Amino acid sequence: MTTGTRLRRRALLRAGLALGAVAALPSCAPSAPVDRLVLAGGVQPGVYINVARALAGIWQERLAPAAPPRVLTTAGSAQNMELLVTGGANVAISQVDVATDVAAGINGPAEPLALARLYDxxxxxxxxxxxxxxxxxxxxxxxxxxxxxxxxxxxxxxxxxxxxxxxxxxxxxxxxxxxxxxxxxxxxxxxxxxxxxxxxxxxxxxxxxxxxxxxxxxxxxxxxxxxxxxxxxxxxxxxxxxxxxxxxxxxxxxRNVLLITAAMPDEEARSLIDAAFAAQPRLAEASPAAVTIDSRSAIGTQPIPLHPGAEEFYRSTKGY
The missing domain is CATH 3.40.190.10 (Periplasmic binding protein-like II)
Structure with missing residues (x-):
């Protein structure tokens, strides 16, 4: 077993992921519309929770979903990734190091994909x-x-x-x-x-x-x-x-990244990031750390790939 493999396994255990449960997730399934947005945020007071609440408000106002988006208070990145890949949330904020460790080996609808790099x-x-x-x-x-x-x-x-x-x-x-x-x-x-x-x-x-x-x-x-x-x-x-x-x-x-999974339909993913950038000043009001969020730097989510819907958005704005 390589050192990198051992690190990834330890990261999965730290995140509290049941490997059997993750492996049991379907490897392929059609993308279905999201019934309700659930955002895995962070601790209060903290930047994650403030940005998550700002995003929820923006999406509620601009996209008028059937049910108001819900923001979860969490311990942070590792718990957010657990919620994302096991279906407890469909949007999450995470440090890219934690996201990369957890994403290793996950394919299909549960694969974490990025909407944007947020801030550092x-x-x-x-x-x-x-x-x-x-x-x-x-x-x-x-x-x-x-x-x-x-x-x-x-x-x-x-x-x-x-x-x-x-x-x-x-x-x-x-x-x-x-x-x-x-x-x-x-x-x-x-x-x-x-x-x-x-x-x-x-x-x-x-x-x-x-x-x-x-x-x-x-x-x-x-x-x-x-x-x-x-x-x-x-x-x-x-x-x-x-x-x-x-x-x-x-x-x-x-780096911090805004994540969804491959299960999110392309059109919905594009709508989420489009609305977020259209109301970027609202994110900056939520936290001074969010002032740096813009469509040019937002594509820097590596090694987590962008969701195809996000790619479409950045291509349309020439940010990709």
Whole structure:
């Protein structure tokens, strides 16, 4: 078994997918109209849930579906992918690394396909401003939340800790808190640091920074190693002005994609992305992270292929 295969299998297990259930999905079936849009969103407060709600509102107004779109609050990317490929949702937002791992080996109607690249997530490692923690290696022996199972950022946190030579075993205590709980725990000094991956700025962290001076750990010393092992990641910078930081911080970034499955008819898929871009200012209002969403960058969903309906839309706008 190759290393890549082992990673994909571990990712499927982290996402909570029952391999037997996925294998039992029909390999071919005619595309049928979607009765109701169900969007797998994310945690509150967070960019995923805000963008999902904005999309639901846009589609309700512009497409007038028979039933109002429903937005699900979830732990994040891994749970969203589980919902998408098992039929619990027909639209999902996910980090492209998680989506790629889960999509491996899935064919037929359940195959995840992209409508658009949305924006890039940035991995935050948040500590109190008065903390002595400066680098990932300083987390050895610390109380750290790596994010909940089902989130997209827990796998990133574990990979970063491994790249830093700390690993989970090197932590003093490991917690699996979601963003709201981690924010409270840091304020109450119950943890020393927490991981989060989200758009910049993320509301929950901005609110924390308004109440408590914070810093983000600089990841520059492990980024080359991370990208060698996982080329899907990119390097970015969080400006100091984002959260009132002492200075800019080197970070890890990963693309977010808007996904449906091959079961979605081409015409409906095209209508969804057409309506979304027609009301793009509404997405920007939902979160500053969504300001960068446009039809030229939206085709960059690799290695997840675009849905044929989305391809038709981008060709018509000369974005493809």
């Amino acid at each position: 997530d940035v991995t935050h490692v948040v500590v109190r401003r008065d903390s002595a923690l400066r680098r990932l290696t300083d987390l050895r022996g610390a109380r750290v939340s790596v994010g909940p199972s089902g989130s997209g950022y827990q796998p990133i946190a574990l990979r970063l800790l491994d790249a830093a030579g700390v690993g989970v075993a090197g932590l003093g205590a490991r917690a699996g808190m979601g963003l709201p709980e981690a924010v409270r725990a840091l304020r109450e000094d119950r943890i020393d640091a927490f991981f989060w991956s989200g758009g910049v700025p993320t509301d929950g962290i901005r609110e924390l920074a308004d109440a408590l001076p914070i810093r983000l750990l600089d990841l520059g010393d492990v980024l080359d190693r991370m990208r060698e092992r996982f080329p899907v990641y990119s390097v970015g910078t969080v400006p100091a002005t984002t959260y009132g930081l002492p200075g800019p911080v080197s970070c890890l970034s990963v």
